[in-house]
Amino acid sequence: MDRNSEKNQFRGIIPPMITPLLNEDELDFEGLGKLINHIVVGGVHGIFILGTTGESTSLPYPIRHRLVEETCNLVKKRVPILVGITDTAVSESLKLAQTAKYSGASALVAAPPYYFNLGQPELIEYYEYLADRLPLPLFLYNMPSHTKINIEPETVKKLSEHENIIGLKDSSGNTAYFNKLLFHMKDDPGFSLFVGPEEIMAETVLLGGHGGVNGGANMFPELYVKLYDAAVTGDIKKVRELHALVMNISAGLYSLGKFGSSYLKGLKCALHLLGICNDYMSSPLNKFRKEEKSRLVVNLEEIQKKLQASKILTQNKKKDQ
Amino acid sequence: MDRNSEKNQFRGIIPPMITPLLNEDELDFEGLGKLINHIVVGGVHGIFILGTTGESTSLPYPIRHRLVEETCNLVKKRVPILVGITDTAVSESLKLAQTAKYSGASALVAAPPYYFNLGQPELIEYYEYLADRLPLPLFLYNMPSHTKINIEPETVKKLSEHENIIGLKDSSGNTAYFNKLLFHMKDDPGFSLFVGPEEIMAETVLLGGHGGVNGGANMFPELYVKLYDAAVTGDIKKVRELHALVMNISAGLYSLGKFGSSYLKGLKCALHLLGICNDYMSSPLNKFRKEEKSRLVVNLEEIQKKLQASKILTQNKKKDQ
Amino acid sequence: MDRNSEKNQFRGIIPPMITPLLNEDELDFEGLGKLINHIVVGGVHGIFILGTTGESTSLPYPIRHRLVEETCNLVKKRVPILVGITDTAVSESLKLAQTAKYSGASALVAAPPYYFNLGQPELIEYYEYLADRLPLPLFLYNMPSHTKINIEPETVKKLSEHENIIGLKDSSGNTAYFNKLLFHMKDDPGFSLFVGPEEIMAETVLLGGHGGVNGGANMFPELYVKLYDAAVTGDIKKVRELHALVMNISAGLYSLGKFGSSYLKGLKCALHLLGICNDYMSSPLNKFRKEEKSRLVVNLEEIQKKLQASKILTQNKKKDQ
């Protein structure tokens, strides 16, 4: 694979898609169709399925494979699809990669195996073993709060020499770390660097980052696309305006629960309230109960008003007709 | 299930069996047979498969199910079998539990789901959801270094009210914590409390613990059984003598690598050197290379001599003929 | 200094003395006198001042120096005094060591400097620098929860070669770690190994540990001394009986608050209720408020009844007359 070919250079907003579910073992197919259409029409540059936001590690394996096939079917090549294959068992990662390949996905994403506490040399061996066997190019996925290991800059540099490894998504929230990666990789434009937390997308793109894998783009894809565009072109006034809206979403929708999962629960609950899909969350998480939900209803309305005032949501409405 | 029935009260040495492998996707069946026979003849009180020592989370799912079936076949009810069903996806845990049930296993063991960072209330909900649906009684498995969450004493107390939850295995190494559990549960003898690290088995049994899930019992089961017996009867002189041998094993075999996985790599390498099974380790771990292996050869010989001097290994040799 | 001389071989129960205070900047001298007498008459083998239990790091420096002098005056050589000199500024540690020396203390205790995140080689350099300049022999103090660094077994081994370093107090609660230290140092009886948490004192002494630096011995010194004696002589029946009392104290008095400081707050509150000293806690901790205090009153009474039933407290009462 030539990672400097145009098709392997990812840029822009690639939402980490939530996984619409009816219950522990069933996809919400209707919701999935609506969600995909909503996101794609919103102008995003790709879709990332089976990430943390997609509750990947909580889903039974048949569901994971089915979701890959169905998403590829529904997207119909309108945007590239990235498939999360993060797993503690490398053979299961490889099987899912095969499903991704024959279904027509474009790339794969893998966080470090998250059970054992690995050293950096063990991590390098792991990724090389994996990348050697993958039928599609691979993004590294840094997620130290969940995997207990940070992919150190020197490790990224070493792994970037593998022709099958084409980028990294950083969900650490640590922009000092991310800026070090950008600096280390500045002479290698074929290596794409994305951030997860939407609260830092604008600023990282302003300083050379390649895009955002932002959960909020499940709800309001246009907002994130416009913010990305403003950041790429250096339109700092527009960036400040739209970034404030993202911070409103973050404060109003992602902080209502008591645990680390507040973001995920808030996002799925909001998508349900927006009429897009079911809000079932797979174990070990549980959807918001009445109290959090009623606070979210209020906050969501306020945010929608602000988005309308900024002419983000009107377009959205038209599109859905 | 009546957890106070005799059949559900586990006591003694229950080795966390390593998983003999030929490669990433194949069990070493010959090694498995030899290993099981070696352990059972050694006098253990049960076998725990698919734990951390069994590299459970690294194994492809078909291998996990196959291992359950094959182990039950080979053990032939000589000792009870406990099956690890730890998983991030609760549906996969339930499937493996079904395989355990129809294969004839006696109980199940589950650590907290290890991807998301859960709060204690979320953890309680998870275990209750799981225990409600299991066809066999369940041991909790505390393993904070790998799961990022400690099962707090209050949580254990709450979960112990569930009739399907019959005990806990603690691999934290923190005996202050374990003694708190023993104290909290002292009026509930149907709730079994085991420790993982063999370095602390003797002392916890001396003070009321119910046994050890000790990796070294894969190699030298008699040693651990005798140490357990001495501790239960309060034969402190014998305890001190045999405990010193366990510490020799810990120092000589489990500390030769550079990372957290030294214990696991050393154990599997030693079993290979003892002629019992293959030393292939599944990704993301790798077996010891030449340097560590040659140091381990020396240490293993010294330990065998000490075990012979203490009359542990002679019996072992006879048994194998 | 000859660490193998008898005077440098510490054994037994050495309570980490709480620091009686009237307010942020004043010692409770009356309470201090009563407390010291209470502890010494209780039969302990030494007193350790200015440890974590003594709120050392919270005290203004003049108070620290004054406490050393006053304690030495009051103890009058009846038992050896160990002085905590843990500090982030090594020069302040050295000054306090001088005060300890001229006041007549016997040894010093230092945890790693707790602000910077040190590597093990940096830690070795620090301790060697310190030990080279101390006028009294030094105990290492392992306290990873507060200092963010574990003194690794290899580091202890290396530092034990320094003639001025005579032992280690481990407050990690991790007995697997402590047993490794005992094993590493087994041929060096001049190196004393103590544990902090009283919940594990009995078992570590049973297996070769040299004693306990147990907070509860501020309240009930005889209990801890008898438990230590029983453990040293291997009287396992007595150990189990007295250990159960210690666990009652731990459960009833140290777990009533919401934060990591519950142990410290409970201990100081109980000493106040026992009429020994003031319960003022220096910032950033605060003494228990009404609710926790009233629960503690109930628990303390129950414990006193149990201690009387076991003939621990009767002796105590006589002694105080």
Place this chain on the structure above:
Amino acid sequence: MDRNSEKNQFRGIIPPMITPLLNEDELDFEGLGKLINHIVVGGVHGIFILGTTGESTSLPYPIRHRLVEETCNLVKKRVPILVGITDTAVSESLKLAQTAKYSGASALVAAPPYYFNLGQPELIEYYEYLADRLPLPLFLYNMPSHTKINIEPETVKKLSEHENIIGLKDSSGNTAYFNKLLFHMKDDPGFSLFVGPEEIMAETVLLGGHGGVNGGANMFPELYVKLYDAAVTGDIKKVRELHALVMNISAGLYSLGKFGSSYLKGLKCALHLLGICNDYMSSPLNKFRKEEKSRLVVNLEEIQKKLQASKILTQNKKKDQ
């Protein structure tokens, strides 16, 4: 104190000054004079002494007080001085605050007490106790890697109601967290929000942050001031150019050691090589040895060439004549 008064609204580049030392107990007065002049002439908006970069917690107390007096003398009111009073003993913080007040400093900075593991309510009580007694306004200082506690956004919001608390310096590197603070405090311009790591200064100022407390400004103050100015005015082209220089400094000077202290050691070594002051580091840190130093010499020269090419250093040279 009126925190909305102009004099209490801090903005811009406020270098965390390193502390020039001759040895463990002596300031390098000559170096201090040169360093202060170098920084002030470089155009900074203030100087922060006795922070982490100033090795505050490692310095003996007389040195801390002397440094406050001497710095105030040397600065001669050209820029405001902020004094770090972080301590585990609140009385020592208060004493240092008095010295700061009578010496003419403008504000104080305090990280959470760093020994005990506090809960957020305990942290609020601590800061309120402290702020009630301070003679100068206070900045909170978030430094979770060193203090083991994150000052949560809700806690900041609560503390911002105290009239004596006028801002926060965040050294977490986590810009997602910092952006949440900016959002929470957006209607309270009298509350100043600064970041520590220079790798993220530009982007946070672009999105509303008030400045940087950046170590590199000890060496090249003009660079950081110009970068700040470019960010405030939204000159994104200039920001990208100068930010790249900062990343060169970060990569070339702060990553040469093996431990967390590489930044500090590199910075002090570079200042020595620049002829500004001694490179003695107080225990428990140690200055770079030959190997790291010789690599730093090479990197520093390259950086100086780049700064000259960007017309940053020429001005610097003129100024020093």
